[in-house]
Amino acid sequence: MNSGTSTVEKTPVLTLTCSPAVALAAVGLVAVKDQMDALSRSAAGGAIVGQIFPDCRTYRTLDPHSFAAKVIPFYWYARSKRLSNSSTTRYLALVPTSTVVGDSWRWSPAHLNDREQEKVIEKAFSAFAASSPERAESECAQYTHIRPLGLVLAHEGKNRVALFKERQLAHIPAMVWDEEYVAPERLRIFELAGTCLAVLDGRFVERVVALHLVRELVEAYGVEVERRWPEDFAELKQVLHDLDDSSTKFHYLPYATDMDKLRLDAACHDAEVEATLLDIGAVRFPPLRAFLHAAVALLLLLLGVGLCARRWPDMQLVLATAAGALGMLLIVPVLPLVRCKVRYLKDSERMRHFFELRHHRTRAQQRAAADLGS
Incomplete structure (x- = not known):
């Protein structure tokens, strides 16, 4: 550690640009994460942490970035913006230990004797002294600083965070890059x-x-x-x-x-389209055999109309009227005579109309956006 003493002494302490109230709250959140990590080192404690994060495996700790993505609203969105920016500036700094979220996933201070702990600390400082913003040595800590929230997330050098805190060392030397967060x-x-x-x-x-x-x-x-x-x-x-x-x-x-998508989906489901009675989910028809019987009756009526054409014209008129009425009853269910909201149609028809409407409305929105941009 002595070989890099002068370099470390010249390194600036990480500047927290957030408000004092935010910085204080951030330190409190870091302390809670430390307590959760301590619990996670036992099966019983891991089960307790698992009640907060049920989709995570118990008896393990959450890595800092996963922890932030789970508890900080839309942190993943801000992080994706930073990762998409290839020109992110990195710099060397002494990071206040109390602001760092670590993760003792491989070892904790209890696993090391005093000499081993000293070697870890010495290696941390010597690797830092040999690093530059362009190139970090393998044992140099690399941390993410969420500037608006005053939080620092350990990427490389996660395990040593607990050791620095136990030894009450004020700062951890690290390569740092800044991330923004969504405005309040x-x-x-x-x-x-x-x-x-x-x-x-x-x-x-x-x-x-x-x-x-x-x-x-x-x-x-x-x-x-x-x-x-x-x-x-x-x-x-x-x-x-x-x-x-x-x-x-x-x-x-x-x-x-995406609530815009949900609004569009709701509008498509509430749109009215032409439909047949067979398309409407709430309409119930007699069993198929009833239609077969009706079809047979229609054939008999038509046959009767032909037989009565010369001898019984009045009977022919009655049979023809009955045949016409029965024919209408059979054909009405398949004619698009009604207008119905898409949400009330049967599954196959509902999905067909829904996707057609959604496609047309999405295209219309895209054309309107293009017109505004031109």
Whole structure:
């Protein structure tokens, strides 16, 4: 560690640009993650953590970025923006230990004796001293700094975080890159009966897995937790159904419902189209044998009309009228004589009309957007 002392001393401490209230809340969230990691080191403790994150395996810790993606609303969205930007600037800094989310997935301080702990710390500083913003040595820590939230997520060098905290070392030397987060005015959070939801830009909706873990942080950031679902949003029941529909997503990828899509789907389901009685789901007809009997009766009536043509013209008129009425009864169900909302049609017809309407309306929206951009 002495070989890199001068380099480390000249390295600036990471500057936290968030407000003091946000920084304090971030440190509290980091402390909670540390406690969860400690619990996860035993089977019983892992089961407790599993109650908060039921889709994660117990008896293990959550890596920092997965933890952030699960508890921070739409963190994955902000991260995807950073990952799509190949010109991200990296720099060397001394990172305040209390702000770092680590992950002792391979070893914890209890697994090392004093000499081994000293070697880990010495290696951390020497690798840092030998690194540059262009190239990080293999043992140099590499961390993500979420600037607006004052949180630092360990990427490389996750295990050592607990050791630095146990030794009460104020800073961890690391290669750092900054990430942004969605502005507070773009984000709304709702605590409703039985669920918590986050809404981005009034359009995208995702579940908030553990609002009690991040409430202090999001409120300090300027996002008020609301308790009433806005009337101008898509219907809550429809939003929850889409979020719960496992066919629309993979469990290992973040998923957000698009309310614009839900509104479009609802409009297509509520559109009226021409339909036959056979197409309408609520219409019930007699069994097939009744139609067969009616068809036989129609043939007999037509035969009777032919036989009565010369001798009994009055009877012919009666039989012809009956045949016409019976023929109309048989043909009316297959004629498109009614208008019905798409949602009330039988499955096959409903899906056919729905996709046709959705295709046409999507094309119309795309043309309107192109006209506005021209």
